[in-house]
Amino acid sequence: MMSARFINNRNQTDVSEFLLLGLTDDPELQPLLFCLFLSMYLVTILGNLLIILTVLSDSHLHTPMYFFLYNLSFTDICLSTTTIPKMLMNIQAQDQHITYTVCLSQVCFVLVFACFENGLLAAMAYDRYVAICHPLMYTNIMNLRLCGLLILLSLSISIVDALLHSLMALQLSFCTDLEIPHFFCELAQVIKLACSDSFINTFLANFMASVLSGISLSGIIFSYIQIVSSLLRMPTVGRKYKAFSTCGSHLSVVSLFYGTAVGVYISSAVTDSSRKTAVASVMYTVVPQMVNPFIYSLRNRDMKGALRKIISRITFL
Template sequence: MELKNQTAVSKFHLLGLTDNHKLLPLIFAMFLSMYLITVLGNLTIIVAITSASQPHTPMYLFLSVLSINDICYSTVTIPKMLVSIQAHDDIISYIECLSQICFLSIFGVMENFLLAVMAYDRYAAICKPLRYTVILSPVCCVLMVLFSLLISIMDALLHSLMVLRLFFCTDLEIPHFFCELAQIIKLACSDTFLNNFLIFAAAFVFGGGPVCGIVFSYIYIVSSVLRMPSSGAKHKAFSTCASHLSVVSLFYGTGLGVYITSAVTDSLRNTAMASMMYSVVPPLLNPFIYSLRNREMKEALKKLVSRLIYLM
C-alpha cells in the first residue's frame, strides 16, 4: 500500500453526517441555528454575570469561564462545517485538521476540569460555609482556572505532536464533520500503539481525576446536607447544586453515549451523530440550564433585560 508521511499529506476529506445532498440545506440551517443560540446564550450569561451587582461569587466566575470555553468549543468545529456545506467543499487542510484536534482537546479537557472545580466550589459553600471565602479566595480561583488551562494545553500539545509522527494511507476520508483524534489515528498506516496508549492514559488521568473529584465532592455534600436539621436548609442546599449536577449529567452522559455507540455499532455515521451530540449539545444547553434552574441567575438576567429595554 502506498504511504504518505505528514509532510506529503496536504488535505483530508470530511464526509459529514450524510451522503444525501438534499438534506444538506436542512443540516446547514440546523447547525447555524444551534451555533447562534450557543454563542448568544453563553454571551448573555457572561454579560449578565459581569453587569450584575450580586452574582460575583467564585461559582459565577467559574460559570463565566465555562461559557467562554463553550463558545470556543463550538467555534472550533461548526463554522468550518457551515462553510464546507455552503461551498460544497469537503476538504480540510492538514494544518486545519491538526488545529482542530489541538483546540478540541484544549476546550474538552478544560470543560472537564471546570466542572470539577465547580463541584469543589459547591463542596466548600455547603460543607465549609464559614471558611468559604478563605478557601476560594479570588487568587485561588484564578490559579485553579489557570492550572486547568495549562493542563489542557499540555494534553492537547502532546496528542498533536504524536499525530505529527504518523504516516497516512492514500485513503484520507474522515467519516465525520470535524477532525476527531480517534478518527485521524484510524487513518494512519504506521504503528499507532503509542498514540492509543496516550489517549487512554490521558482519559484516565485528565478525565478520571476530575470525575473522582466531582463524585467525592458530592459524597461530602450529600453527607453534610443529610445532617442538616431543617428541611428548608436541605432543600436550599440541594437547589444550589441542581444546575451544576444537570450540566455534569449532560456532559458525561453525552460522552458516555459516544463511547457506547462506538462500542455497539459498526456504523461510522452513527458514531459521527453521537459525537455531534457530545460536541454541540452541551455548549448549547448549558446557559439554559443555569439560567432556568438558578434563582440568582434569573434575577441577573431580569436586570440585564430591564437595562436593555431602558436603553432602547
C-alpha cells in the first residue's frame, strides 16, 4: 500500500494524503478498538451534554463557576469530535488515509480546543481563588463582563496559536514516507515527516506550548497557594472543609489534564516507539474529556442535586 500520493508542480512536492497508522496494525484488534472508542465517544458526548443541559436549566447554577464548567464541557465535546469520528470512519472503511487538507484542519482544531481548555482551567482556578479568599467581593469581581473577557481572551489566544502553527506547517515540504504513527494528525508528528528544514516549526511548537501551559499552570499554582493560605487562617474545621470541597472537582480535572500531558511528554522522551506514544496520547485527548463530567457530577453537591432533577424530569416524561 502506498503511504501517500503526490502532485508535482513547479519542482515542489504537494502532498494530497497522509496515512494514519493508528494504535495497532493488527486487523483482529480493529473491531475491538472501534467498539472501545465508539463507547468512549458516546459517553463523552452524553456526559458533557448532560452537564451543559443541567447548567442551563437550573437557575441556581447560573454562577461564574458553572459558566466556566459549561464552556469546559463544550470544549471537551469539540476536542473529542475533532479526533475520534475520523478514527472510527477509517476503521470502518478499512482505509487509513487522510487528506492533506483534513489533516492540517485536524491539527488546527486540536490546538484550538486543547489550548482553550488550558486557559479555562486557569480561569476556573482564579474563580475559586476569588470565591475563597475574597468572598465578600466575589460578585463584584467575578461579574459577567470579566467572565466573558476571560473566555474571549482564552479563545482568542487559542485561535491565534493554532493558526500560527497551521500556517507554519503549510510552508513545509514532505518526502515520500508520509506515515503518521498516530490515530489523528498531531502537530509534532506532522513536523517530523517534513524533509524541508523544520527547526523553526519545532522550536515554535515547543516554545508556545511551554509558555501557554506554563502561564496557566503558574496561575493555577498561585491561586491554590493563596487558597491554602486562606484556609489555614479559617477558625473552624467545618468552614475549611466546605471551602476546600468546592475546589476538589477542579483540582481533580487539573491533575488529570496536566498529569496525562506530562505523561505523554515523558513517554515520548524515554521511548523510541511512536506507536507507544500514540497510545499514551489517548490519555490526554480522549480520557480527560470522558471523565470530566463524572468528576464534577460525583464530587459537587449542587451539581448532583441539579442532575437528579434533570434525570427525574426525563424519567417522568
